[in-house]
Amino acid sequence: ESSGQSRGKAERMFRLMDEFLKNDPMSLQKDIIHHVEFTVARSRFSFDDFEAYQALSHSVRDRLIERWHDTHQHFKKKDPKRLYFLSLEFLMGRSLSNSVINLGIRDEYADALAQLGFEFEVLAEQEGDAALGNGGLARLSACQMDSLATLDYPAMGYGLRYQYGLFRQIIVDGYQHEQPDFWLNFGNPWEIERVQVSYSVKFYGTVEEKASNGVKYHVWVPGETVEAVAYDNPIPGYGTRNAINLRLWAAKPSGQYDLESYNTGDYINAVVNRQKAEIISNVLYPDDRSYQGKELRLKQQYFFVSASTQDIIRRFKDDHDNFDEFPDKVAFQINETQPSLAIVEVMRVLIDEERLAWKRAWEIVCKLFSFTSHSVNPEGLEKIPVDLLGSLLPRHLQIIYDINHNFMEELKKKIGQDYRRLDQMSIVAEGTVKTIRMANLSIICSHTVNGVSRLHYELLKTRVFKEFYDLWPQKFQYKTNGVTQRRWIVVSNPSLCSLISKWLGTEEWIRNVDLLVGLREHASNPVLQQEWRMVKKINKIRLAEYIETLTGVEVSLDAMFDVQVKRIHEYKRQLLNILGIIHRYYCIKNMNESDRKKVVPRVCIIGGKAAPGYEIAKKIIKLCHAVAEKVNNDADVGDLLKLIFIPDYNVSVAEMVIPGSDLSQHISTAGHEASGTSSMKFLMNGCLLLATADGSTVEIAEEVGSENMFLFGAKVHEVPQLREKATSEVPIQFVRVVRMVRDGYFGFKDYFKSLCDTVEDGKDFYLLGSDFSSYLEAQAMADREFVNEEKWTRMSILSTAGSGRFSSDRTMDEYSKLSWGIQPCKCPF
Ligand code: B1H
Incomplete structure (x- = not known):
């Protein structure tokens, strides 16, 4: 096709689309009924409140997708520096009311429904919560996504799509009992499954040292590979056309076949075993603030970090042919320490896969990450047993040791042989169980460390991270939390x-x-x-x-x-x-x-x-x-x-x-x-x-x-x-x-x-x-x-x-100016 022909085609499609999504009450009624009949597949003459909610949501979803596509195109065209917000938890709650209000069409929908004999509020009550998080930290992420969208920031969230969110609490005779949260059982109209957006995530195995033209490099030969599939959740801004993306990863069996087990005739077991991969994104850990060194939890962390990193690097490489501009186009936000393996993963990709020299890769990494701590208790900080990390992610452990070695050498030059202090600041904690201190890793490799209130910042400086504050006072800041008034x-x-x-x-x-x-x-x-x-x-x-x-x-x-x-x-x-x-x-x-x-x-x-x-x-x-x-x-x-x-x-x-x-x-x-x-x-x-x-x-x-x-x-x-x-x-x-x-x-x-x-x-x-x-x-x-x-x-x-x-609007503006260096990128209406 010539470019003229394809432009003609695009214009024709655009006109068709333009006619498709109208927001007057009559069009909305038709649209809802259409979804009753063809999406929910119920008779338009008989459907209950829940089915009406489903049809309504699909109608809203269409309108979300439209803006979300346009925003995506606009960001791609403008190529601004983007923020990638990494968090293991997002407490989004319900989406329907929030979406129609942010899209500015709540009253139109309420009218349309009234004419169909339904009440908007009643249908909105049908929706279950998306509870992919524990408490304040997770709801904060959700509020911040709303603000980023509303303020037109070119941002994207990354997290895990847990099959089961936070447990349901039931009370029997005054005692708490926990029940699984089957939130996906009745379908989820607010997500878009992207089967074609998927990445292989590796675990276990060994590291081989190789050389080419006299240059040494490392090859990680994994023992297990799991596929990460993207589920996109559009986040509409209020009073703007912008709708940003929250991309959540689900684990699926890898497409790479284990020929051996198929050939030996154990077909059934081979299939059943492959299915175990899905366990990774099965369930949210319900303990906030206590680390138990569980292998599955570490697998979740790396799984989501690796898929997100691959996605971010692929997007960057689509439009850039080397990494010089990477820190000018990409900012990573690490929400608490759980996503901090992203630092090591980027380092690994740059040196092992992109074959950059260590020094060059390290310079880049140091400009990418900003880390927010939500902790006040030094004993509560995340520590991963070295044995666990070394078996699951052998290459990452080597890289962590290398980062730590370089840091310790630098530090000795500055503070001399102060072993007590060196010991406290080391990423590796010696002891009966040798562990990796994720907070130390995060601080050492980030350009900014943020507290979540002024008082918290004072505690970080004087207690929790005192040693690091004394070394790098300029890294430490605070951005008082906020919530979205929407x-x-x-x-x-x-x-x-x-x-x-x-x-x-x-x-x-x-x-x-x-x-x-x-x-x-x-x-x-x-x-x-x-x-x-x-x-x-x-x-x-x-x-x-x-x-x-x-x-x-x-x-x-x-x-x-x-x-x-x-x-x-x-x-x-x-x-x-x-x-x-x-x-x-x-x-x-x-x-x-x-x-x-x-x-x-x-x-x-x-x-x-x-x-x-x-x-x-x-x-x-x-x-x-x-x-x-x-x-x-x-x-x-x-x-x-x-x-x-x-x-x-x-x-x-x-x-x-x-x-x-x-x-x-x-x-x-x-x-x-x-x-x-x-x-x-x-x-x-x-x-x-x-x-x-x-x-x-x-x-x-x-x-x-x-x-x-x-x-x-x-x-x-x-x-x-x-x-x-x-x-x-x-x-x-x-x-x-x-x-x-x-x-x-x-x-x-x-x-x-x-x-x-x-x-x-x-x-x-x-x-x-x-x-x-x-x-x-x-x-x-x-x-x-x-x-x-x-x-x-x-x-x-x-x-x-x-x-x-x-308001989280203020918080997001402060982060954008002082930590991320991003600017609004508004999609024209
Ligand atoms: C907060 C957490 C947290 N602080 C680890 N720390 C978790 C740490 O699953 N984990 O491993 C989960 C949660 N959450 C809270 O963050 C603070 O206690 C609140 O004071 C604060 O408002 C909130 C948001 O900053």
Whole structure:
């Protein structure tokens, strides 16, 4: 074909396409019905809500794909420097509402559905969550993808397509049980399977040294090969045509046949064995922050890193014939240490496959990577046993040793024979089990190391990575985390969204969240206040109905809804919350009738999953249920106090719980929460924060003013001394509530013993006892303010107004300018 002919063909196709995707309600109706009949293959005369949801999603998917193709073409044409965001976890949640809102066609779809006799909200509820992650780190990745798309950054996410996401939590007799999350069983309209985009990933085997023309090189002869197949998930930006890609890899048996076993006649076993390859992407590890040195986990890490690296290098080589420009066109972001083998993999490809000299390859690698740490605990850092790494990835271990050798030599020149320090900074940790320190590898090979809040950055500099900070202060930065206001206000709280737009006179804050400060001047306006309370009421009704269907407990809408939802961890101190509730219960029980009239009614809501092997966290969940059982059925208490545990807390549950809460708790022991991001979502939704000065809350207080929050507890610098103290001054109230649990007041005496032991004087590592008095004071303060409607509402409005800094839009702009060196690349409409 001549170029003229092919252009003619392209134009004709473009015209056909142009007619295809119209967004008026009539066209949308036709389109939905078309998908009912031909995609879902149900009769257009009879389909249920779930089938309607499927058809609707496919119709939306078509529109996503259109923009996603155009964005891809545009990036290819412009060839900007691109960001590749590598993360082993993405907590995307549901896609339908978010997609139609970002595409700007929500109302059109709602109209179209209404005419077909369906309600958009009802269909949206049919969707299950994509829960390919554990908690904050994973949801952060999801928020950041939304911001990157919205801000037109030429970015792409890479991760693993787990067959089973995070376990479902069910509660039986107050105990947590885990069930598999079969999220793909009913199909997933939000992904595009790309069977033709696949790469071989090698494992095990041996390394051979070869030479050509006197130059030595290494050949890795693998013992196993697995195929990585791409599944693309379009991520639409808001108010832009750009839709970027989240590429998740699934493991499939390799296409390379093992002739031997086929020829020996064991055909059935050969096929069955090949199928085992798929195990790699089967299941997400449910423990956040604990490393167990499991081979399968390491295989997952390398599998996704190798496929992504091959994909990135192939894309670069399509348009470039040498690697000189590689660092000008490519930025790698390493989310925590799990993807850090990418560093070694790029090094390996450059020297072994592209045959660059070590020095040249190393220069390139040093310009590519930026690493974000989310950790605060040096003991929690990822360490991979050398034996494990050496058997699974023999060549990588050699390269790590070489990198470490060079680094140690350099370091000796700088600091001399300071063996203690050399030892701490080495990538290889000697000991009974020799291990590779992934954080050291990441820091040494990255040009920037980011913390996730200012406080976290201070801890990285002075404790976690002190030795490295002293060596390379310029590498260390922080980018305070943020969340996307699209999902956390526009999607999850439509009433608040309309109210904000009305009072600001614009919807522009959805793209430029700083405009929320405009609410400040109206914070005392009685009309806004009235409307603001109305919105809160609507959301509380929705939450109360959910609670009632789920637990059978009826809650009063006049009560303060006090919420703590996050993963269950000792450092997050859900136990402090529960002990505070026991104290409140004790007080109510011991009051006379007239004092009871003055009690501010509370609905205490706790939700979150415990890692399956985390015994103490599981006991906290059981304690919550045991206390709830007693309190909720006590006639003396009535509506004054209710305790609700919300099972299976996940992204879609969060979207309902957060808008419906009055107060939220972020009460980690200072210095243990690197950032915390749920606080930001609550803040945006006008919920007041009861919090310790930890991670992001310190910066939140600077934005909204500490007078608009309930802050309490020991400060970071006080924590070490408090721990040192042989016995601290633990208040009588604390001793009493722990005693009640210990003595079996809530039953299960033996079961709760080890839980009570964790907070005994002298062993109370997370300082529940020493923070208890100030916690109760902060709670009492919240009670006092809550009855002052005018003041509470003003504080609530000021919270939303002060939340602008905590948008992931700001975070992504900072990373782009200061760490990645990328610029927006906007696809024309
Ligand atoms: C956070 C993790 C994490 N910090 C390892 N560390 C994991 C580490 O599966 N793993 O191996 C999983 C998760 N996650 C959280 O990151 C912090 O605790 C939060 O404070 C922070 O807000 C969040 C996002 O930065």
